[in-house]
Amino acid sequence: MSDDVRVRFAPSPTGYLHIGGARTALFNYLFARHHNGKFILRIEDTDRSRSTDEYIEAIIDGMKWLNLDYDEGPFRQTGRTELYRQYVNRLLEEGRAYYCYCSAEELESKRKLAAAAGKPPRYDGTCRDLKNPAVEIKPVVRFKMPQSGSTVVDDLIKGKIVYENSVFDDFIIMRSDDTPTYNFVVVVDDLEMGITHIIRGDDHLNNTPKQMHIYEAFDHTPPKFAHLPMILGSDKARLSKRHGATSVQAYREMGYLPEALLNYLVRLGWSHSDQEIFSKAELIEKFSLEHVGSSAAVFNPEKLLWMNGEYMKAKSPAELRQFLEFYKANLKLPGFNSSGTAHNIPPAITFSDVKATMPHMTASGTRGPVESNTQMEPINLDKTWEEKAIKTLQERSRTIVELANSMHYYIEEDVAIDEKAGKKFLTSETKPYLTALIERLTALEDFTSKEIEAVFMGLMAEFNVQLGKIAQPARVAITGNTVSPGIFEVIELVGKERTIKRLQKALRSIL
RNA sequence: GUCCCCAUCGUCUAGUCCGGCCCAGGACAUCGGCCUUUCACGUCGGUAACACGGGUUCGAAUCCCGUUGGGGACGCCA
Numbered sequence: 001m002s003d004d005v006r007v008r009f010a011p012s013p014t015g016y017l018h019i020g021g022a023r024t025a026l027f028n029y030l031f032a033r034h035h036n037g038k039f040i041l042r043i044e045d046t047d048r049s050r051s052t053d054e055y056i057e058a059i060i061d062g063m064k065w066l067n068l069d070y071d072e073g074p075f076r077q078t079g080r081t082e083l084y085r086q087y088v089n090r091l092l093e094e095g096r097a098y099y100c101y102c103s104a105e106e107l108e109s110k111r112k113l114a115a116a117a118g119k120p121p122r123y124d125g126t127c128r129d130l131k132n133p134a135v136e137i138k139p140v141v142r143f144k145m146p147q148s149g150s151t152v153v154d155d156l157i158k159g160k161i162v163y164e165n166s167v168f169d170d171f172i173i174m175r176s177d178d179t180p181t182y183n184f185v186v187v188v189d190d191l192e193m194g195i196t197h198i199i200r201g202d203d204h205l206n207n208t209p210k211q212m213h214i215y216e217a218f219d220h221t222p223p224k225f226a227h228l229p230m231i232l233g234s235d236k237a238r239l240s241k242r243h244g245a246t247s248v249q250a251y252r253e254m255g256y257l258p259e260a261l262l263n264y265l266v267r268l269g270w271s272h273s274d275q276e277i278f279s280k281a282e283l284i285e286k287f288s289l290e291h292v293g294s295s296a297a298v299f300n301p302e303k304l305l306w307m308n309g310e311y312m313k314a315k316s317p318a319e320l321r322q323f324l325e326f327y328k329a330n331l332k333l334p335g336f337n338s339s340g341t342a343h344n345i346p347p348a349i350t351f352s353d354v355k356a357t358m359p360h361m362t363a364s365g366t367r368g369p370v371e372s373n374t375q376m377e378p379i380n381l382d383k384t385w386e387e388k389a390i391k392t393l394q395e396r397s398r399t400i401v402e403l404a405n406s407m408h409y410y411i412e413e414d415v416a417i418d419e420k421a422g423k424k425f426l427t428s429e430t431k432p433y434l435t436a437l438i439e440r441l442t443a444l445e446d447f448t449s450k451e452i453e454a455v456f457m458g459l460m461a462e463f464n465v466q467l468g469k470i471a472q473p474a475r476v477a478i479t480g481n482t483v484s485p486g487i488f489e490v491i492e493l494v495g496k497e498r499t500i501k502r503l504q505k506a507l508r509s510i511l
Numbered sequence: 512g513u514c515c516c517c518a519u520c521g522u523c524u525a526g527u528c529c530g531g532c533c534c535a536g537g538a539c540a541u542c543g544g545c546c547u548u549u550c551a552c553g554u555c556g557g558u559a560a561c562a563c564g565g566g567u568u569c570g571a572a573u574c575c576c577g578u579u580g581g582g583g584a585c586g587c588c589a
Contacts, residue, residue, distance in 0.1 A: 050589085104586095107586090111586090121512090122513090163514080177587080271524055294516080297524090300539070300540085
């Protein structure tokens with residue numbers, strides 16, 4: 001039974017792939033992989049006016065970036081109207097559906113009337129048994145819902161839900177322009193594609209009984225349903241743009257790693273006792289619908305940031321360098337000449353954008369954007385050297401953007417010295433240390449962190465001071481700030497020439 | 512308005528199905544200590560929750576009913 005599982009992710013291309021959609025896709029993906037089934041991508045583009053190719057592209061790109069590979073698809077609905085038409089005709093012939101000639105205006109006023117009377121706004125069935133149609137009006141097709149009894153949805157997550165059939169009306173399955181509507185199309189497509197489990201957001205819960213009756217009209221047992229709780233913003237309202245970034249693309253641009261995003265998302269609603277970090281293989285092995293909670297979850301960017309940091313530490317420098325390429329091409333990073341190939345990514349975001357969307361990124365301990373727009377010589381980055389540099393930075397960077405940001409003092413010819421840091425550490429008191437340091441480093445043949453450390457040790461003994469006394473001024477002079485990886489390694493990576501140049505410049509600023 | 516769903520620390524959650532091991536565990540955030548030859552990292556610890564009211568039971572976070580609160584759906588959108 002397990003290899004029969006077929007699930008699908010069916011986004012409508014009316015926007016970018018967003019966080020909620022990504023989680024739905026992920027749960028479907030994990031369910032399929034866990035059961036050795038098939039995962040299908042289907043684009044719900046029946047709404048011709050709001051669907052755009054750009055969004056379809058973006059959704060596919062997002063899936064690719066997240067590494068949610070599908071076995072079939074992407075399928076689209078445009079061009080399949082003939083198929084839907086056939087299904088509608090069958091219903092019509094069997095008397096399970098009928099033409100309705102009511103105008104949109106009439107319906108609207110009926111809805112208003114019902115609402116005013118405190119009744120659910122439903123279609124009153126005027127045309128249900130109509131004998132003499134008003135031919136001059138192009139009709140819609142409505143599906144005959146049962147008028148008495150009840151319908152039970154046995155949801156894998158929510159449990160048994162009972163609906164009184166009296167709350168339903170005969171809903172439209174085909175518009176007057178001959179295009180089918182969503183509630184009908186999903187059923188036909190899911191049926192055609194042999195979908196066994198429908199895993200989707202619980203905003204679709206109330207559509208389920210309607211769809212179940214369509215399955216029945218086609219003599220089909222409905223698939224199993226699993227309705228995922230929603231993801232909310234910090235104010236517990238449905239997650240939207242005003243809560244900040246909501247598209248997967250935006251998180252990519254802010255320097256998040258796909259695995260980290262996925263790992264964070266899976267914990268919104270699903271759990272495996274106390275475990276927080278899961279490899280993909282673990283997720284596939286452990287995922288089960290039984291452990292999906294039933295209440296909505298608030299999206300918490302801080303925890304995502306933490307989790308991304310964990311993944312930053314775990315990645316190899318080589319992998320991280322790959323990710324960095326994306327930002328070199330798409331961001332105007334100080335120190336990177338932006339000659340990278342242009343990706344098909346919307347407008348490159350700037351650091352101030354990042355700052356605006358992620359307020360916590362400017363919190364203490366996080367290096368803010370470098371404002372200078374200094375035009376420097378393009379530096380040819382040696383891979384080995386670059387990976388070495390990344391290695392020193394990765395454990396203290398929570399995002400790729402932070403990492404890229406910190407790279408500037410390795411790459412640029414010169415650094416701008418933070419005013420506060422300079423004032424505190426580049427003083428007449430520290431001047432002798434710097435002077436001596438320049439002297440020793442200049443004389444140093446073997447410019448390695450080990451030898452550099454020895455230099456500092458010697459100076460400590462000579463001046464009889466703690467390492468901090470010498471290291472901090474040096475750090476400020478060389479990196480421009482008080483926070484950086486171990487100073488010996490930094491000096492080695494910056495190299496002899498630039499190190500000495502920066503130290504000398506700092507020295508001059510003291511005068 | 513009508514229908515549906517939901518309800519454990521600020522947030523994500525474990526525990527709820529099969530009541531006792533829970534005066535409620537973990538994680539993020541936050542606060543404090545420790546470590547340290549540099550910045551960081553790290554590490555140890557603290558604050559903090561079963562929405563409320565009724566039942567059922569020897570015993571309820573766990574079962575039942577109600578209240579309140581939140582969310583969703585009610586379209587010739589998906």
